[in-house]
Amino acid sequence: MTQLHAAHVPPADLRAALSAELGGAARSWLDQALDEAAAHPGTHGPISVWELRLAEAGRRCGPAHADAARVLVLHAARAGTDALTRVYSQGTADERRAVLHALPHLVPGPDAVPLVEDALRTNDTRLVAAALGPYAARHLDAHQWRHAVLKCLFTGVPLDSVADLDRRAAGDTELARMLADYAAERTAAGRPVPEDLHRVLALTESEPPAPGPADPTARSPDAHLRPPHPHDVPDHRRLRGDVCRGCPCRGRARLLAGAAPHLSGLLL
Numbered sequence: 001m002t003q004l005h006a007a008h009v010p011p012a013d014l015r016a017a018l019s020a021e022l023g024g025a026a027r028s029w030l031d032q033a034l035d036e037a038a039a040h041p042g043t044h045g046p047i048s049v050w051e052l053r054l055a056e057a058g059r060r061c062g063p064a065h066a067d068a069a070r071v072l073v074l075h076a077a078r079a080g081t082d083a084l085t086r087v088y089s090q091g092t093a094d095e096r097r098a099v100l101h102a103l104p105h106l107v108p109g110p111d112a113v114p115l116v117e118d119a120l121r122t123n124d125t126r127l128v129a130a131a132l133g134p135y136a137a138r139h140l141d142a143h144q145w146r147h148a149v150l151k152c153l154f155t156g157v158p159l160d161s162v163a164d165l166d167r168r169a170a171g172d173t174e175l176a177r178m179l180a181d182y183a184a185e186r187t188a189a190g191r192p193v194p195e196d197l198h199r200v201l202a203l204t205e206s207e208p209p210a211p212g213p214a215d216p217t218a219r220s221p222d223a224h225l226r227p228p229h230p231h232d233v234p235d236h237r238r239l240r241g242d243v244c245r246g247c248p249c250r251g252r253a254r255l256l257a258g259a260a261p262h263l264s265g266l267l268l
Contacts (some may be wrong), residue, residue, distance in 0.1 A: 006068045007133035011075045018068045029060040037076035050077040081111045087211030103135035110139040129161035137164035146175045159196040171208025207241040
């Protein structure tokens with residue numbers, strides 16, 4: 001059971017799939033842990049029984065299945081934002097990752113965005129990948145989401161980890177500009193441009209979805225205040241061709257090599 005499944009699969013289906021993969025003792029432990037969590041949901045005192053089960057999951061179910069088991073325990077306990085925040089702030093990296101995977105199942109609105117923001121500030125690539133699941137796709141604003149994509153490129157997190165990448169990148173000309181800047185800096189430094197960058201840059205050229213009343217992918221309202229930039233549309237299609245020709249197959253990218261302010265401010 002992969003980490004990606006833990007965030008994307010409905011809890012009932014996740015439990016059925018996990019139970020089919022666990023051995024008898026592990027399956028019995030999971031059933032008991034979920035029953036306890038359902039019988040005593042929420043937080044109780046310094047630590048709840050179901051919180052103890054989160055710590056046991058790796059030993060009882062094995063590392064390959066621990067994330068899914070923890071997500072199921074959190075769901076059975078009906079953990080709200082406060083409980084999830086407590087587990088995230090006090091837990092291990094594995095428990096924090098489980099909280100991030102559980103967000104789309106437990107928090108309908110943006111109240112848990114601070115947990116995603118915290119994970120994106122870390123250098124733990126597994127936390128960064130977990131932070132960019134369906135919850136972030138729904139609730140991160142355009143500015144935060146673009147920088148999260150750049151963070152993945154900086155740290156080597158595969159962009160397959162980014163939920164709803166195709167939709168959110170479609171028609172995002174500001175993201176295209178930022179990617180071109182990053183490619184220019186890599187090329188000027190004699191470093192390879194990540195293959196994932198070309199993939200996302202191609203997505204920015206596709207048609208964006210029709211914006212809804214609260215579409216998080218809409219262009220930043222202050223975009224018109226930014227001074228013109230040499231990588232702005234309509235030049236980004238030409239620049240994409242320059243980047244591709246300069247990395248690393250032939251020629252050299254004809255992009256400006258100056259430092260990009262939005263890249264230097266990115267938290268790593």
